[in-house]
Amino acid sequence: MKLNYWQINLLILLFLLSIWFVVSFGFGIIWSEELDRFKFGGFKLGFWFSQQGSIYFFVLIIFIYVFLMNKLDKKFYKNSIDSQEKHKE
């Protein structure tokens, strides 16, 4: 079965939003106390995720999304995107 643009888009969203959920609600809240047993430097790991780590991951997630979607756009809509560029010029 061949997936269309929208279906692949939904898979990308599902994948990235699960990372989003795990690093914030997971590591930062639900399992935060368990992770606190591990330390790196002066940070307890769960505390670090809730006040630092989750935010770094958020930034990363958006840029991975930008990269994947640009590739997907090119694959499916190469012509219309080229014409948009031309139109802009």
Place this chain on the structure above:
Amino acid sequence: MSLQALTYLFVGISFAVYIGIAIWSRAQSTNDFYIAGKGVSPIANGMATAADWMSAASFISMAGLIAFLGKDGSVYLMGWTGGYVLLALLLAPYLRKFGKYTVPDFIGTRYYSKAARLVAIICLIFISFTYVAGQMRGVGIVFSRFLEVDINTGVIIGMCIVFFYAVLGGMKGITYTQVAQYCVLIFAYLVPAIFISLMITNNPIPQIGFGDKVIGSSTYLLDKLDQVSLDLGFNAYTEYSKSNIDIFFITAALMFGTAGLPHVVVRFFTVPKVSDARKSAGYALVFIALLYTTAPAVATFAKINFINSVQEVEYKQAPNWFKNWEDIGLIAWKDKNNDGIINYSNGNALEGVKPNYIDKEGDYGERATINNPDLSNSNEIYIDNDIMVLANPEIAQLPNWVIALVAAGALAAALSTAAGLLLVISASISHDLMKKILMPKITEKQELFFARCAAAAAIIIAGLFGIYPPGFVAQVVAFAFGLAASTIFPALFLGIFYKRLNKEGAIAGMISGLIATSSYITYFKFISPQLNIAKNWLFGISPEGFGFFGMIINFCIALIVSNFYSKPPKEIYQMIDEIRKP
């Protein structure tokens, strides 16, 4: 130069820059006025979004709040950044593709209904005014402390500046001014943070520094703070004190609320292409993260510095900043045991919490209050969290130019957010209410005129909020996010991802989300605040986190009601297919 002269200089230069930009980039058409002619580059839009987003609350209050709450404060850090992931992945590209001017515009068109548009306008105006009220208070505080003018004069100066560039420049003027304001505010936030990080841990990067060892000792800063907090009767700084479910719901409500805030959503209408909207959300979060990852470090440093400089110090020896902030009314000392020494610990210092000052000096020269001391604990200090950031450079004894810089930064943060909010309010009135509902025949020129009038009226109302600050500002912030999460986010999200949703479903969903969230918050915050404790809450969810529950209600009702009515018309299916393409 004296502190005051320096502050005038910094604030004066930054204001001159904002006005210069406004004249250079004034709006010519409604397209310019609402969405800056769709010509903003993704990086500039990212900076403008960041400045728009980071308000007086982020700049002035957040670090203080985290210092006070410890790990519980993480809800703000994760909530106010994680929302951008939702925005970038679920909303921004599609709304940009849709390409119209406002959030009610999308809702009104997608659900082919004036009623839906009207519900969206009401939510939007309520959310935006709630927010503006807080900004103007921030402007007032900064002016009264650092420029030593009357709070009212300060608010009026702020209003004039915003009036000038919002009314003249519209979205275009605001966007480029916000780029400048971002640079000012981030510089003003990072400089003192780096200074203090170096002083306490000898590490120039605050994000790493607050996990480092205190200079000249082998204890980690956070471990020391945990210990000190426990000694003073607080919870350990690095542990949650609220229940997991409450933390979960508050974080979720703030995230989904962020993604549904109209003044943030509308920023992604201004970029040239769909792919730019995605990229722009990424840049925005980078610029925001710079401040949001510094804030917990600032909180940690400020808390330890504050405790070190007041705990068990004789009042007569108290540092100057203590007395300055007493004069502003954000700190108070009640000598419970009559020893002339300041004791800081957990609990309220005063009965009724907030100080009521009288025109008299106490036994040791402190600013006296008529409140009775709260004798259930030994804490003698009332402190407003807001001063943690503003007083931080003074507490750490940094040079005067750093303190002046912080004042300019705080003003940049407050003004940029106020301007962005005023613009969404004016656009929703002139475009959605006048043009699309009440007077569809007006020309573009008349519409632009209405937009400018609406912006001017909104500024005056916002100014009145600043001069006569309503006591409920802090309480209604939960409201703004709760409503954005339970009304606007679901309507936008389902509008894009679920074609079958018809107008009946969407309207029923928005109204039930609105009623559920606002009645829960109103009940606990205004009607019977004495019952606002964990054991009375539904499933242990505090009013701050209830917006997420309201969102779930919205989803359920929308999907159920939708199935009882006919499918949306063919054109809507085509429109959704169209916005799903890049």
